[in-house]
Amino acid sequence: MMQRHLKASVAVVGILIVAAMVHAGAQARIEGLVTDAAGTPIPGATINIATAEVSGYKKVVKTDENGEFKTLILDATRKYIFTVEAEGYLPEERPFKVQAGSTDGYFEFALKSTHQAAAEGSRQLYEQPGYKEMEEGKELLLAGDTEGARAKFAEAVAAKPDFLPALAGLAELNYQAEDMEGALAAAKNCLVEDGDSLQCLAIAANASGALGDESARAEYMARYQELNPEDPTIIFNDAAAFLNKLDDEGARPLLEKCLEADPAFPQCNFEYGMLLLRTGDLEGAKAFLQKYIDVAPDGPQAATAAETIKYL
Numbered sequence: 001m002m003q004r005h006l007k008a009s010v011a012v013v014g015i016l017i018v019a020a021m022v023h024a025g026a027q028a029r030i031e032g033l034v035t036d037a038a039g040t041p042i043p044g045a046t047i048n049i050a051t052a053e054v055s056g057y058k059k060v061v062k063t064d065e066n067g068e069f070k071t072l073i074l075d076a077t078r079k080y081i082f083t084v085e086a087e088g089y090l091p092e093e094r095p096f097k098v099q100a101g102s103t104d105g106y107f108e109f110a111l112k113s114t115h116q117a118a119a120e121g122s123r124q125l126y127e128q129p130g131y132k133e134m135e136e137g138k139e140l141l142l143a144g145d146t147e148g149a150r151a152k153f154a155e156a157v158a159a160k161p162d163f164l165p166a167l168a169g170l171a172e173l174n175y176q177a178e179d180m181e182g183a184l185a186a187a188k189n190c191l192v193e194d195g196d197s198l199q200c201l202a203i204a205a206n207a208s209g210a211l212g213d214e215s216a217r218a219e220y221m222a223r224y225q226e227l228n229p230e231d232p233t234i235i236f237n238d239a240a241a242f243l244n245k246l247d248d249e250g251a252r253p254l255l256e257k258c259l260e261a262d263p264a265f266p267q268c269n270f271e272y273g274m275l276l277l278r279t280g281d282l283e284g285a286k287a288f289l290q291k292y293i294d295v296a297p298d299g300p301q302a303a304t305a306a307e308t309i310k311y312l
Helices: 114-118 133-142 146-159 163-174 180-193 198-210 214-227 232-243 250-260 267-280 281-296 302-310
Strands: 017-018 028-035 046-050 058-062 068-073 082-083 092-096 103-111
Touching: 017 250, 028 133, 028 267, 046 068, 068 103, 068 133, 082 103, 092 103, 092 163, 133 163, 133 302, 163 180, 163 198, 180 198, 232 250, 232 267, 250 267, 267 302, 281 302
Parallel strands: 028 103
Antiparallel strands: 017 058, 028 068, 046 058, 046 082, 082 092
16 A cells, blocks of 8 residues: 655644633633734744633633634633743743623733843743753754754653643654654644644654554544645545556546645656556656656655656
């Protein structure tokens, strides 16, 4: 069966409600804006809302592409705490309570970047659990020391178990190191914090497959496909099902859709070239097989593609 591993993509905006809901009471709509110190909106920032008055209550909201967020507080009679986090910025914590008689509240947060904090001689970021280890891991990764980075990300997760960037980074590096059990464990914890993380869904699917759990792999892939239906890897896997049944007519529109989504996707170029060859379009076949060689000169079908071109 032909298939390709999923590739993780960009982060995805989502809302996750964890633990018990607040008991019925006066509702209030909460809205706000998260920017940097210069007023530029920060998309994908995480706003954690918690209250000590209800055990285990937690609501997580992410900002949209304009840096804005909104949610509903079901019991506005209680006191809450905002904790706002974004990668590359210092977290900000702020208590709040909607004023009596008010039906909505608007809050603005201006986060200080880590670069700005460093320039000001601030050590606040490194005093937060896990942040120092995470930054050290990033530096090691940039230097090419993946094992060192992997160890630092693990330290960051140990210090802050719900630290989403560290969890995602650890899952990725565990997978690259072929530690499938470690990759799956980190990816699962990542998905607890952000159920829509494409990166962690992809790793969970791939690791589950490598461990022989096809049921879990199919479940994670279905969630990934639902969130990212235009991923060329997903489209190619659908086309591969038809190719395995020698159904060129069924595969053709999917391969064309794959190439529309990513003209440089290697497997779609190769399979579409071979499909054209089977239908008698020799010039088209030659063009797509050459494209495969151009984008994947060391690919598994490079020798086949080159040999085929010789006879076209």
